[in-house]
Amino acid sequence: MQKYWLDLIYLVASVMFIMGIKGLGHPRTAVHGNFISGMGMLIAIVVTIMDRQILFPAFIGSGLLVGTIIGLVMAVRVELTQMPQLVALFNGFGGAASVLVAGAFIGQQVYLAQPITTQVLIATLASGVIGAVTFFGSLIAFAKLQELMSGNPVKFPGQEFANGIFFVVILGAGTWSLSGSVNPIPVFWILTILSCGFGISIVMPVGGADMPVVIALLNSLSGIAAIAVGFVISNSVLIISGSLVGASGLILTRIMCKAMNRSLTNVMLGLIDVGEVTAGNEIYEGRIKSATADEVALLFDDARRVVVVPGYGLAVAQAQTAMRDLTVLLESRNVLVEFAIHPVAGRMPGHMNVLLADANISYDKLREMDDINPSMEKADIVLVVGANDVVNPVARTDPKSPIAGMPIIDADKARSIVVIKRSLSPGYAGIPNPLFCLDNTLMLFGDANRALLDLVAAIKEL
């Protein structure tokens, strides 16, 4: 096949990726959009195989077969609560593939005594470095989310120093290898191995509520690794698709950081001043009103508009279906039910929306934080389920608080507030939440699923 035919078909595939992502702009066109992207990928794969000089050797067929089966099984079997770790793992595999392609390419060039231009050498080293950081960073993120290791920030003394050293050594060795007198193969692998350590070291200190930022960042890196490989093998479809993914990851990283009012460095270094946990007792002392499901049900009797603030605790308790039942029941009583979704309500961007959609809660009931905050005063009841820091009014009032300036859902402005929570234990920021002891707040203590089922039963009996 002529090279220009190949490139033209790659161009078609690139356009299909762009159209596909554009389709994701609305839930109605999204399924179709994803299908177009998938077709673009299929076209790119088929034309690449057809273009080969040695048609279909064993390693291609077996590689495709093994990968397809594993990917299929993983995609079908994954629980939606596990989406963040699945995406982390897939990111990692993409990164690892980039390392291997770049490694195989440079090995081949040296073996055939082909000249390697400086640009290609830079791109090859970049593929190794970025791919390895993505792979090992993703493995750590996966282990944390899957709870194979502690999800809390893990720090060791001199970590920032070690990261600095990694960075300088990788950059220095990379630059030195460009002088042209060294064998690029050992340099490539040494840099790649160093980058593995770097990837581990930058994800370890990140934990808990900051995971969405890391997932988004690793997503971006997997795209950038693909771009680098595109420069290595001078293939524009890799450069274009990698750029789309890189841009997507960067935008999501920025959105997540903004939603927590933190800078990226702050998140990556695990810098969060955890407040005095014990201070909670003094604030809560004698001011908490614990209620039973029957008492809370009375409140719902004359409510016209209810806003639900779901947090990750809802998903942990597997309470999505009970939540849907409550929504259906309230709607049958002519109550307007809306969901206020904080950008970090989950373990990855948009995670809560997927979890609620899975429970058959229609997406037009899900409202963004900025969208719903202005009308919070008009809500008869705000029902907070398994959320804490994202409804803590301290973010607005106390400039010294660790969450100062973080955008929150203004639950405290509603006429009445009902909080379903296991205990008064603090959220990730480790600070007490004055929302729980407002005059118009009722606490319904217990497991979110149990509490919602009790509430449904109690409302039915009204």
Next chain:
Amino acid sequence: MEHFVGQLSIFVLAMFVGFEIITRVPPNLHTPLMSGSNAISGITLVGALALEPITNLGKIFAFLAIALAAINVVGGFLVTHRMLKMFKSKA
């Protein structure tokens, strides 16, 4: 060098296109956006399929790269489809 500059231009322009279309994706679709774009980053598969390895080591590398990237592509598109199917409106 001209070749490289041409590719650099494609890269820079594609980044701009990426920023433009992705800022339009609403937050409720951010998870499918991530898994879907993740599947697209499996495009490294094309790079892996284009390798013409001679040594056995090279073939092992190519096999692993193809398998890993294929997991990324197949799993990514499928799980995205699974999620998007759930987004229903009663309106």
